[in-house]
Amino acid sequence: MFEIPKNVLSIISTLESAGHEAFIVGGCVRDVIRGVTPKDWDITTSAVPSQVKGLFSRTFDTGIKHGTVSVLLGGDCFEVTTYRVDGEYLDSRRPSEVTFAGEIEKDLSRRDFTVNAIAYSPTRGFVDPFDGQVDIKKGIIRCVGDAEKRFGEDALRMLRAIRFAAVLEFSVNNAALHAITKLRESLANISAERIREELVKLLCGKNLDALKLLEKTGLMYFVLQKRVNHGDLEESISRLKTLAKTNADENMKIALFLYWTGDNCKNILRDLRFDNKTIKTVSIYVENIFAELPQNRYEIKKFLKEISPEFFLNLIELKKVTNPALEIKKIHEEVHDILEKKECFTLRELAVNGDDLAAVGIPRGKETGEALEKLLDAVMREPSLNVKEKLLCL
Numbered sequence: 001m002f003e004i005p006k007n008v009l010s011i012i013s014t015l016e017s018a019g020h021e022a023f024i025v026g027g028c029v030r031d032v033i034r035g036v037t038p039k040d041w042d043i044t045t046s047a048v049p050s051q052v053k054g055l056f057s058r059t060f061d062t063g064i065k066h067g068t069v070s071v072l073l074g075g076d077c078f079e080v081t082t083y084r085v086d087g088e089y090l091d092s093r094r095p096s097e098v099t100f101a102g103e104i105e106k107d108l109s110r111r112d113f114t115v116n117a118i119a120y121s122p123t124r125g126f127v128d129p130f131d132g133q134v135d136i137k138k139g140i141i142r143c144v145g146d147a148e149k150r151f152g153e154d155a156l157r158m159l160r161a162i163r164f165a166a167v168l169e170f171s172v173n174n175a176a177l178h179a180i181t182k183l184r185e186s187l188a189n190i191s192a193e194r195i196r197e198e199l200v201k202l203l204c205g206k207n208l209d210a211l212k213l214l215e216k217t218g219l220m221y222f223v224l225q226k227r228v229n230h231g232d233l234e235e236s237i238s239r240l241k242t243l244a245k246t247n248a249d250e251n252m253k254i255a256l257f258l259y260w261t262g263d264n265c266k267n268i269l270r271d272l273r274f275d276n277k278t279i280k281t282v283s284i285y286v287e288n289i290f291a292e293l294p295q296n297r298y299e300i301k302k303f304l305k306e307i308s309p310e311f312f313l314n315l316i317e318l319k320k321v322t323n324p325a326l327e328i329k330k331i332h333e334e335v336h337d338i339l340e341k342k343e344c345f346t347l348r349e350l351a352v353n354g355d356d357l358a359a360v361g362i363p364r365g366k367e368t369g370e371a372l373e374k375l376l377d378a379v380m381r382e383p384s385l386n387v388k389e390k391l392l393c394l
Ligand code: ATP
Pocket: 025, 026, 027, 028, 039, 110, 111, 112, 113, 116, 117, 154, 156, 157
């Protein structure tokens, strides 16, 4: 059997001792069955939020409207959610209301996929009305109930199905794939942020062939915020697979994926509401995947100025994946040498600032910035110039 953390067991037994039912549920049950350690442990209970709050000394309201109370125990935080059913769905994204349900089976029936609709408690064992355990064994993503109905209620589930296929290395059953193809346009009702989160998880998954399902079902167009993928997806997938074998981070994967969409990646990133730092880093990766490597120390510093050393080294790794013949050892050494010698490549490290320039009569404003940039450029070429007296003479 699998091990459940003692704090989780303690929450379940506290609820049970007070006469309620309580189970671990959803992703954590799925993961323990797969032999994977869950990221977090979700608990579902027949107790209503006020009862849950009465039983534990440290709680806070996380999603009280949805029946979720967070219980703090031994430094960890666990979400305890009352059995619920969702009301009518409006515009394929959110239920108009949620109501608490009396039975665990009802709560399980509102969940998206059979593999996510299993509950377990040490005293009651598994509750698995939709044969989720069988689907986990077979490696299949199947909707709870009628696929069209379930995707009609919440369009994000279409993308979740394919994301789970990528992350769990599962396939998606035909009924679900048909329904996705039919309802693909409703993904346009889903916020860009939620689509982004699923896409990033998908790209970090192990079964990257799942990307073909996005294309095949027509979901790709809506994931890319109404853009056609112009690139060669097979090639993109094969590069992503190579990248997945390294310890590449999320941004590198996003870059490699977007490179092959053949569109302006900055616009896609913006439309998907990525933060500015990610947009900048990923765009630099994309722009430079096939660009020439910097040829000398000064050019390397120009990169380091634009993106941090960490991101620059990532870019080099990314280029190595797309071009295995690339010789990157020398450039690695050069970067480390620049860092070790603390050679200046940012305005912050420059030995003069705007005040110093003002003191020698350079008026504040646009000129200050331009002058500082010029001095920085000189210092990047010749590190020994990074001394206040020398710079003020230039
Ligand atoms: P992950 O490992 O990515 O967190 P997860 O299965 O825990 O996967 P969550 O998004 O954290 O996924 O959701 C927790 C559970 O809530 C799911 O396992 C599923 O039972 C249910 N759930 C989440 N989102 C939906 C949805 N859109 N429709 C129906 N059920 C959902």
